[in-house]
Amino acid sequence: AQSVTQPDIHITVSEGASLELRCNYSYGATPYLFWYVQSPGQGLQLLLKYFSGDTLVQGIKGFEAEFKRSQSSFNLRKPSVHWSDAAEYFCAVSMNRDDKIIFGKGTRLHILP
Amino acid sequence: DSGVTQTPKHLITATGQRVTLRCSPRSGDLSVYWYQQSLDQGLQFLIQYYNGEERAKGNILERFSAQQFPDLHSELNLSSLELGDSALYFCASSATGTSVVEQYFGPGTRLTVT
Numbered sequence: 001a002q003s004v005t006q007p008d009i010h011i012t013v014s015e016g017a018s019l020e021l022r023c024n025y026s027y028g029a030t031p032y033l034f035w036y037v038q039s040p041g042q043g044l045q046l047l048l049k050y051f052s053g054d055t056l057v058q059g060i061k062g063f064e065a066e067f068k069r070s071q072s073s074f075n076l077r078k079p080s081v082h083w084s085d086a087a088e089y090f091c092a093v094s095m096n097r098d099d100k101i102i103f104g105k106g107t108r109l110h111i112l113p
Numbered sequence: 114d115s116g117v118t119q120t121p122k123h124l125i126t127a128t129g130q131r132v133t134l135r136c137s138p139r140s141g142d143l144s145v146y147w148y149q150q151s152l153d154q155g156l157q158f159l160i161q162y163y164n165g166e167e168r169a170k171g172n173i174l175e176r177f178s179a180q181q182f183p184d185l186h187s188e189l190n191l192s193s194l195e196l197g198d199s200a201l202y203f204c205a206s207s208a209t210g211t212s213v214v215e216q217y218f219g220p221g222t223r224l225t226v227t
Contacts, residue, residue: 044216045115049215097212099169100158101213101216103156103157
């Protein structure tokens with residue numbers, strides 16, 4: 001069965017520093033891949049998604065993610081974080097366009113001033 | 114604001130009771146998805162409706178049921194509630210029945226079972 005692993009439960013970075021959140025998936029073929037963000041007290045918002053094509057995907061709020069088939073990874077990056085980026089980030093996968101989306105357990109991002 | 118509304122925001126009830134959570138999708142969206150978010154299980158897909166019909170089922174307990182009405186709003190019914198049902202319940206909507214298109218999440222209903 002497909003699964004998503006976000007190895008870091010919490011990450012703390014200083015404002016202005018770069019960020020990388022890790023995501024690994026378990027699935028034989030290339031899945032559909034997503035990153036969602038959940039701000040405190042809010043629902044989830046889609047940051048970016050990868051279906052096929054260019055393995056470097058640009059999203060909203062200055063985020064990008066890179067799909068690496070050889071590592072079964074889809075890591076999220078941002079060159080310079082802002083205090084408003086403090087939130088919980090979820091990586092998610094789907095086996096095909098009609099299948100349910102499986103979410104990782106999430107990584108909570110803390111920003112130091 | 115995603116355009117998806119959920120009521121109520123908070124719900125406190127006792128074990129054994131039954132509750133109904135309501136979701137109104139974004140204008141024009143035909144699909145509604147229900148998710149449960151808890152500390153131990155994370156975010157779990159429960160069920161999807163598309164234009165009034167059940168489209169996909171996830172880890173939904175038999176004590177739980179849902180429906181989507183002709184005006185496309187949806188209700189999630191939870192019965193014989195147990196302490197372990199305490200969680201944040203999200204509704205999401207999308208324009209089509211395909212799950213990988215962008216889903217727009219509501220703010221959630223926090224259910225506390227005492």
